[in-house]
Amino acid sequence: MRLSTVVSAAFLTLALPAPTAFAATPAGFSTTDPRHARLYVLEHQAFDLFNSDDYALSMSQKTRDAWNRLHAAAIRTKVDGKAHPLAGVALINLSSMDQIDGRNSDALTRSSDGLTLLAPYADAYPVAWMQGLSIKGFIQAALGDVTGAADTLAQASAYMDGYIARTPPDQQDESTQMLRSNIAFSHAQALTRLGRNDEAAEAQKASMEARILAAGPNSADTIGSYYSYAQMLARAD
Numbered sequence: 001m002r003l004s005t006v007v008s009a010a011f012l013t014l015a016l017p018a019p020t021a022f023a024a025t026p027a028g029f030s031t032t033d034p035r036h037a038r039l040y041v042l043e044h045q046a047f048d049l050f051n052s053d054d055y056a057l058s059m060s061q062k063t064r065d066a067w068n069r070l071h072a073a074a075i076r077t078k079v080d081g082k083a084h085p086l087a088g089v090a091l092i093n094l095s096s097m098d099q100i101d102g103r104n105s106d107a108l109t110r111s112s113d114g115l116t117l118l119a120p121y122a123d124a125y126p127v128a129w130m131q132g133l134s135i136k137g138f139i140q141a142a143l144g145d146v147t148g149a150a151d152t153l154a155q156a157s158a159y160m161d162g163y164i165a166r167t168p169p170d171q172q173d174e175s176t177q178m179l180r181s182n183i184a185f186s187h188a189q190a191l192t193r194l195g196r197n198d199e200a201a202e203a204q205k206a207s208m209e210a211r212i213l214a215a216g217p218n219s220a221d222t223i224g225s226y227y228s229y230a231q232m233l234a235r236a237d
Helices: 033-049 061-076 087-098 104-121 126-142 146-166 176-191 197-215 220-235
Strands: none
Touching: 033 061, 033 087, 061 087, 087 104, 087 126, 104 126, 104 197, 126 176, 146 176, 176 197, 176 220, 197 220
């Protein structure tokens, strides 16, 4: 789905292509295991719908049904006695749709459940893992659990920093940097609400720097990020 890149509480995550694994977790797991070819077909079908330029299609029941088919098939497919992690990927993308639709309770439940399924395989699906954390943190803040949100978003930011550090620059696209910026922005907002202004300013600086890489220094999105950083510097005196 092609979402606006404007800093907005309503649009925290971007739909991204399925990531390539950095490491198999646990040992022996592969995101391209030929025994799971049917899951990969369902995964690509769902991503194609969700990433559609047609917003109505990307948010349609047809897209939800595609993610639900992937989830159901992945739950039945066992890897070392556990559900295949694509079950978690499906729930996280459904939680993204819930968030955009304003269904916060559903988004929190699905993102939490998706992260639980995905946790042993986070390094194999790093973007889905970070998306899940970003959605969960944003919804926690929206529902009043600001301390929990700050903790969740700190985890997401730390993981993102590691992801960027180990990913070759030519594999870091605009969507990755925008996700990085959005996570840091939401983290900064949660820290501000907690009165942790120095930390909030640092988080907003990270968001601004990632947005410059994603959208350029003179885009409307980046200019908004400059203002947010200036406001947080003022609060931090």
